[in-house]
Amino acid sequence: MTRLVQVFALLLWVAAPGSAQEAVARFGNGATPFLIRSTTDIEIIRPVIERFAGQRADLTINYEQWGSNALFARSRSDCRGQGTPADAILSSAVQQMVWLVNAACAASYRSAATLALPQTRRWRDELWGITTEPAVIAYNKAAFAGREVPRSRFALLDVLRADPERFRAKIATYDIAASGLGYLFAFSDSLEATTFGALLESFARIEAVATCCSAEIIAGVAEGRYLVAYNVLGSYVASAGRPEVGMVLPEDYTLVLSRAFMIPQNAVQEATATAFLDFLITAEAQELLRQIGLVASMEFGETSLTPSARRTIALSPSLLVALDGNRRAQLYDAWQDALGFDTGR
Amino acid sequence: MAEPRALATRVLLAVLTILLLGSVLVAGSTWWNGRLAARQAYDRILLGAANDIAESIRVQDGAPLVALPVSAFELLAQAPEDRVYYAVHGPGGELITGLDPQSQIVPPEQGHAVFFDAALDGEAARFVTVQRRFAERDFSGSVEVIVGQTLRARTGMAQSLTLDALRPMALAGAALLLIAWAVVRRALRPLEAITENLARRDPYDLTAIPAEDLPRELQVMLSAMNRFMGRLDGQVDAMRTLISDTAHQLRTPVAAIRIQAETAVVETEPPLRERALDRLLRRTRSLGTLLDQLLSRALVVHRTDSAPRVEVDLREVALEIVERDDHALLAPGVELKLEIGEHPVLVQADAFSLGEAARNLLVNALKHGQAPVSVGAERRGPEAILWVRDSGPGPSDAVRARMGVRFNRSAGSGESGSGIGLSIVSAVATAFGGRMDLSQDAGGFRIALVLPVTEARS
Numbered sequence: 195m196t197r198l199v200q201v202f203a204l205l206l207w208v209a210a211p212g213s214a215q216e217a218v219a220r221f222g223n224g225a226t227p228f229l230i231r232s233t234t235d236i237e238i239i240r241p242v243i244e245r246f247a248g249q250r251a252d253l254t255i256n257y258e259q260w261g262s263n264a265l266f267a268r269s270r271s272d273c274r275g276q277g278t279p280a281d282a283i284l285s286s287a288v289q290q291m292v293w294l295v296n297a298a299c300a301a302s303y304r305s306a307a308t309l310a311l312p313q314t315r316r317w318r319d320e321l322w323g324i325t326t327e328p329a330v331i332a333y334n335k336a337a338f339a340g341r342e343v344p345r346s347r348f349a350l351l352d353v354l355r356a357d358p359e360r361f362r363a364k365i366a367t368y369d370i371a372a373s374g375l376g377y378l379f380a381f382s383d384s385l386e387a388t389t390f391g392a393l394l395e396s397f398a399r400i401e402a403v404a405t406c407c408s409a410e411i412i413a414g415v416a417e418g419r420y421l422v423a424y425n426v427l428g429s430y431v432a433s434a435g436r437p438e439v440g441m442v443l444p445e446d447y448t449l450v451l452s453r454a455f456m457i458p459q460n461a462v463q464e465a466t467a468t469a470f471l472d473f474l475i476t477a478e479a480q481e482l483l484r485q486i487g488l489v490a491s492m493e494f495g496e497t498s499l500t501p502s503a504r505r506t507i508a509l510s511p512s513l514l515v516a517l518d519g520n521r522r523a524q525l526y527d528a529w530q531d532a533l534g535f536d537t538g539r
Numbered sequence: 540m541a542e543p544r545a546l547a548t549r550v551l552l553a554v555l556t557i558l559l560l561g562s563v564l565v566a567g568s569t570w571w572n573g574r575l576a577a578r579q580a581y582d583r584i585l586l587g588a589a590n591d592i593a594e595s596i597r598v599q600d601g602a603p604l605v606a607l608p609v610s611a612f613e614l615l616a617q618a619p620e621d622r623v624y625y626a627v628h629g630p631g632g633e634l635i636t637g638l639d640p641q642s643q644i645v646p647p648e649q650g651h652a653v654f655f656d657a658a659l660d661g662e663a664a665r666f667v668t669v670q671r672r673f674a675e676r677d678f679s680g681s682v683e684v685i686v687g688q689t690l691r692a693r694t695g696m697a698q699s700l701t702l703d704a705l706r707p708m709a710l711a712g713a714a715l716l717l718i719a720w721a722v723v724r725r726a727l728r729p730l731e732a733i734t735e736n737l738a739r740r741d742p743y744d745l746t747a748i749p750a751e752d753l754p755r756e757l758q759v760m761l762s763a764m765n766r767f768m769g770r771l772d773g774q775v776d777a778m779r780t781l782i783s784d785t786a787h788q789l790r791t792p793v794a795a796i797r798i799q800a801e802t803a804v805v806e807t808e809p810p811l812r813e814r815a816l817d818r819l820l821r822r823t824r825s826l827g828t829l830l831d832q833l834l835s836r837a838l839v840v841h842r843t844d845s846a847p848r849v850e851v852d853l854r855e856v857a858l859e860i861v862e863r864d865d866h867a868l869l870a871p872g873v874e875l876k877l878e879i880g881e882h883p884v885l886v887q888a889d890a891f892s893l894g895e896a897a898r899n900l901l902v903n904a905l906k907h908g909q910a911p912v913s914v915g916a917e918r919r920g921p922e923a924i925l926w927v928r929d930s931g932p933g934p935s936d937a938v939r940a941r942m943g944v945r946f947n948r949s950a951g952s953g954e955s956g957s958g959i960g961l962s963i964v965s966a967v968a969t970a971f972g973g974r975m976d977l978s979q980d981a982g983g984f985r986i987a988l989v990l991p992v993t994e995a996r997s
Contacts, residue, residue: 274641293638293639295622296622296623296638297622297638297639297642297660298622298659298660298661298662313619317619317620318620318622319620385609510612510616510619511612511615511616511622511623512609512612512613512616514612514623514625514638515607515608515609515612518605518607518636519636520604520605520606520607520635520636521605521606521607521636524604524606
C-alpha cells in the first residue's frame with residue numbers, strides 16, 4: 195500500500211513540469227553559483243538581494259520565484275534526493291517549511307545572530323523567521339470617509355451587522371483553497387474559535403467574495419469593487435503603491451507572519467547560505483526589508499496595537515496540524531458550508 | 540631504583556583510586572537514572588499526545604475522521620527542539636491521516652499502548668501506539684494512533700539531571716580528598732615525630748624513645764625497638780666493663796712481672812736470681828688464671844644476655860664440677876664431696892654460665908676455705924640451690940659485705956684474689972632471676988646460687 199503510494203507520488207513528481215518557477219533573476223556574475231528559491235516577488239525583494247550580491251562579488255545569485263505549493267513539492271522531492279536542491283529557501287508558507295524541517299530536510303546552523311531571534315522565530319536552529327508581516331484589514335479610504343474605520347474584528351462584525359446591504363458582495367478575502375497564505379491565516383483564525391465562527395457566519399450573510407491573489411484583492415479595494423478586504427498581507431498593501439487603500443492592524447489580535455528561511459540539508463553552497471542568513475538578520479538588511487514593507491513596524495505607539503495582541507505565527511511543530519489532510523478537509527468544509535460557494539476542492 | 544613512596548602518598552593514592560572508582564560507578568548510575576527519568580517523563584508526554592489525538596477521532600458518514608488537536612502538538616512542544624511524527628491508521632491498516640504518506644513507521648507489535656524505538660528520517664526516535672475501539676452503527680473496529688518524537692529533549696534532560704547530580708558529588712569528592720589528606724597527615728604525625736627523634740638522635744644515645752600518647756601499633760613497634768636498644772646498651776656496657784676490668788686487673792700483675800723480670804736480669808747471685816725467677820713464674824701463672832677469669836666473666840655476661848635459656852638440672856652442674864677434677868690441680872689432696880638428691884633440680888638457664896658460676900664457687904672455697912669441701916644441689920620450695928661448702932669459719936664480716944662486687948681485692952687477698960670469681964656468680968644469679976646467698980653454721984661456710992625452680996615438663 196505504502197509502496198503503491200510512493201510509486202504514484204514519484205510518477206506525479208516526474209510528470210510535473212521541471213521548471214515550475216514563475217520567474218527567474220540573476221544577480222552578480224561571480225564564479226560560484228548560489229541558488230535561492232523563494233515565494234517572494236523578485237521585484238519586491240530585489241534591493242536586498244542586490245545588496246548581498248554587492249557584498250559577495252564571488253557569487254552569481256540565481257533567484258527563482260515559486261508558487262508556495264510548487265516550491266513545497268519541489269523541495270520534498272529534492273530532500274529525497276530526486277532533484278537539484280536549492281542553496282536557500284525563503285517561503286511565506288511557513289507550515290510547509292516546518293514540515294520540511296520536521297522531515298529532516300534542513301541543515302542546522304547557529305550563530306550569535308540566529309540565537310538572538312525570539313523563540314517564535316526559530317526552530318531547531320534549522321528554520322528562521324526573517325520578516326515581520328501582519329495580516330491586516332484593508333479598506334477603501336473613500337468609502338470610509340467620515341465614517342469610523344473598524345479597528346478590530348468585533349468592530350468589523352458590528353459594521354457588517356449594522357449595514358449588511360452596503361457591504362453585500364463587497365468584502366473580499368483569500369480563497370483558502372487557492373492560496374496557501376489564505377489557508378494559513380484562516381487556520382490560525384480557526385484556533386481563535388469564537389471570532390472565526392462569527393466572522394464566517396457574517397461573511398456568509400453578506401455574500402463575501404473569496405478570491406485568489408493579493409494583487410487582485412488590493413486592486414479591487416483600490417478601485418472600490420471591494421470596500422473591505424480581510425486578512426490581507428500588510429506588506430503587499432504597503433508595496434502595492436495604492437494610496438486609496440488604508441489598512442488596520444486588528445486590535446483584538448493581529449496575526450504576524452514571519453517568512454521562513456531554510457537551508458536544505460543537501461545544499462551545495464551551505465556556507466554561503468549561512469552567510470546569507472546572517473546577512474538577512476543584520477540591522478542593515480532588516481532596514482532594507484522595512485523599506486520594502488517586509489518588516490512592518492509593530493512597535494506599540496506607532497500603531498495602536500498592544501504587544502499582547504500581536505500573534506506571531508510561531509515556527510513550531512504545531513503548524514503541522516495546518517497541513518493535516520483531515521484537518522484541512524474539515525476547515526474547507528466549514529468554509530464551504532458558511533460561504534456557500536465552491537472552494538474548488 | 541625509584542625512591543620508595545611515602546606512606547601518606549600511598550594512602551592518598553589509595554583513597555584517590557577508591558574515589559575515582561566510586562565516582563565512575565556513581566556517574567554511571569546517575570546517568571542511567573537520569574536517562575530513565577527523562578524517558579519516563581517524555582514517554583508520558585508522548586502518550587498524552589497520542590491519547591489527545593485518539594480522543595479527537597470521531598466517526599462521520601461511516602468513516603473515522605481525525606480532528607487533529609493543536610493541544611497534542613503543544614504537548615509535544617514540551618520538547619521544543621524535537622521533530623515529531625504522527626499517523627492514524629484504520630482497522631485494515633490504511634492511513635486515515637498522517638504526516639507523510641510516503642514515510643510510514645510500522646510499530647513492532649500490537650497492544651493497548653506500546654512504546655517502541657525506531658529511526659525517524661535517520662534519527663533515533665521514540666514512538667507510542669494507542670488503540671481506540673469504535674462500535675458505532677456504521678463503523679466498528681479499532682483505530683491506531685502512532686505518535687513519535689526524536690530524542691533531543693530526552694538526551695538534554697538526562698544530561699542536565701546527571702550534571703546537576705554530579706556537580707555536588709564532585710565537590711563532595713574533592714572535600715573527601717581534602718579531609719582524607721588531613722586525616723592521614725594527622726594519623727602519621729606520631730610516626731613523623733619518631734622519625735625526627737631517630738634522625739636527630741646521637742649515635743651513642745641508646746635510651747628508650749618515649750612511647751606515651753602513641754597509637755597501639757606504634758607502641759608495640761616502639762617497645763620492641765626500645766627493648767632492642769636496651770639490650771644493645773647492656774652489651775655496650777658489658778664491653779666497656781670488660782675493657783676497663785681487664786685494664787684495671789692487668790695493670791698491677793703486669794707491673795709486678797716486669798719488676799720481677801728486671802730483678803732477675805739484674806741479680807747476679809744465683810740463689811737470689813733463682814728466687815726472683817721463681818716468683819716471676821708464679822706471677823705469670825697467676826696472670827694466666829686472672830685472664831681466664833676475665834674472659835670467663837665476659838663470656839658469662841655475654842651468654843646470659845644472648846644464649847637461649849634451656850632447662851638445666853643443677854645436680855648435673857654440681858656433678859660435672861666435681862668430676863672435672865680441676866681442684867686436684869688447684870688444691871691437691873683436698874677432700875671433695877658431692878651431695879645431691881634423687882629428684883632433679885630444674886632451672887631455666889644457660890648450662891655453660893651455671894658451670895662457670897659453680898666452678899668459681901668451688902675455686903673460691905678451695906682457695907679461701909678449709910677442707911673438706913662439699914658441692915651440692917637441692918630444691919627448697921620454689922628455689923633451686925646450687926651450693927659449695929667448706930669447713931672453715933668463712934671470711935670476716937668486712938670481706939663478706941663486699942663479696943660479689945668487682946675489684947674487691949683486699950690487701951690480704953694477695954695476688955691470686957681478684958673478686959672476679961664471686962662477681963661472676965653474682966652476675967649469673969642476677970641474669971637468671973636469682974641471687975647469691977651466704978650462710979654460716981656449725982658445719983662451716985656456704986655460698987649458694989639461688990635460682991627460681993622450674994617444674995619438669997612431663
